[in-house]
Amino acid sequence: MGLDKFKGIFPAFYACYDDAGEVSEERTKDLCTHLLEKGVNGLYVGGSSGECIYQSLDERKATLRYVAECLEGKLTLIAHVGAPSTRDSVILAKYAEELGYDALSAIPPIYFTLPERSIYTYWSEIMDAAELPFIIYNIPQTTGYSLSMNLFKKLLKNEKVIGLKNSSMPVMDIERFKAAAGENFIVFNGPDEQFVSGRLIGADSGIGGTYAVMPELLLAADKAVTSGSFDEARKIQKEINDIIIALCSLNGSMYSAIKEVLKLKGVNIGSVRGPLEPVSGEDLHKIAAIKILIDRSIEKYAN
Numbered sequence: 001m002g003l004d005k006f007k008g009i010f011p012a013f014y015a016c017y018d019d020a021g022e023v024s025e026e027r028t029k030d031l032c033t034h035l036l037e038k039g040v041n042g043l044y045v046g047g048s049s050g051e052c053i054y055q056s057l058d059e060r061k062a063t064l065r066y067v068a069e070c071l072e073g074k075l076t077l078i079a080h081v082g083a084p085s086t087r088d089s090v091i092l093a094k095y096a097e098e099l100g101y102d103a104l105s106a107i108p109p110i111y112f113t114l115p116e117r118s119i120y121t122y123w124s125e126i127m128d129a130a131e132l133p134f135i136i137y138n139i140p141q142t143t144g145y146s147l148s149m150n151l152f153k154k155l156l157k158n159e160k161v162i163g164l165k166n167s168s169m170p171v172m173d174i175e176r177f178k179a180a181a182g183e184n185f186i187v188f189n190g191p192d193e194q195f196v197s198g199r200l201i202g203a204d205s206g207i208g209g210t211y212a213v214m215p216e217l218l219l220a221a222d223k224a225v226t227s228g229s230f231d232e233a234r235k236i237q238k239e240i241n242d243i244i245i246a247l248c249s250l251n252g253s254m255y256s257a258i259k260e261v262l263k264l265k266g267v268n269i270g271s272v273r274g275p276l277e278p279v280s281g282e283d284l285h286k287i288a289a290i291k292i293l294i295d296r297s298i299e300k301y302a303n
């Protein structure tokens with residue numbers, strides 16, 4: 001199949017809540033519209049950044065639906081359907097197919113440390129549930145499982161496997177997975193702090209949790225890599241990293257800091273759900289400084 005629609009910048013979509021902390025249709029659609037206008041290539045819906053592990057099945061289905069309804073095929077949509085049980089993952093996979101999503105993706109099973117054959121079975125049962133391409137999600141720092149080359153090669157035998165979202169930290173992992181899978185396969189860079197290096201070593205695209213607060217910078221970095229302007233790409237990556245470090249330096253989760261910055265940009269998607277912590281009152285003034293940092297970088301590199 002043609003994989004071009006999976007190339008480019010894919011913000012990991014955030015959980016959008018109303019002021020009472022419930023999933024909000026209006027705010028979900030506001031964020032979709034905002035990102036569409038910024039020119040991103042697609043969205044990764046319901047992953048870590050979507051706070052998937054803190055949401056009920058119905059809330060996850062609602063978010064998948066609101067995004068699909070709002071975008072009506074204008075962006076490539078990847079549904080993250082990983083859930084604690086295979087049963088729930090299969091329900092989400094079937095629902096994403098009904099809604100017209102372009103691909104599925106899932107983390108490996110969480111909580112219990114399971115043997116690789118269980119991980120293989122889990123991913124395979126999700127793939128069997130829908131006629132959609134599948135993107136493996138390797139994120140050892142949150143799941144405790146690091147995708148082995150053996151399991152990767154076994155999964156590649158299933159023609160539904162068209163890509164890998166690789167969030168492990170060694171950039172070299174991207175090169176190894178890409179080499180094993182060949183050209184007709186999409187590798188998404190996971191760590192935003194290494195986007196440029198990930199692209200240079202072989203990632204075709206990027207999915208990231210900080211993209212949606214600064215899509216202009218990721219799009220500019222991607223363009224610089226594609227056009228061979230490596231010095232420019234390196235400079236943009238430095239700005240991206242300064243911003244990520246600032247977002248992570250507050251009392252409160254990075255996602256809550258991002259959501260506060262988005263509010264200042266006119267996109268209110270509420271705050272985070274516990275146990276993620278909101279930004280504390282005394283840190284709120286720092287949010288304005290982070291927004292200025294982002295705006296200045298965009299002015300410098302993306303206008």
Ligand SMILES: CC(=O)N[C@@H]([C@@H](O)[C@H](O)[C@H](O)CO)[C@@H](O)CC(=O)C(=O)O
Pocket residue numbers: 012013047048049050139141142167190191192193207208209210244
């Ligand atoms: C461990 C982690 O959460 N990694 C993030 C990164 O995008 C991360 O937020 C970013 O590099 C900042 O550290 C993504 O790989 C996760 C992600 O995109 C998602 O599933 O929402």
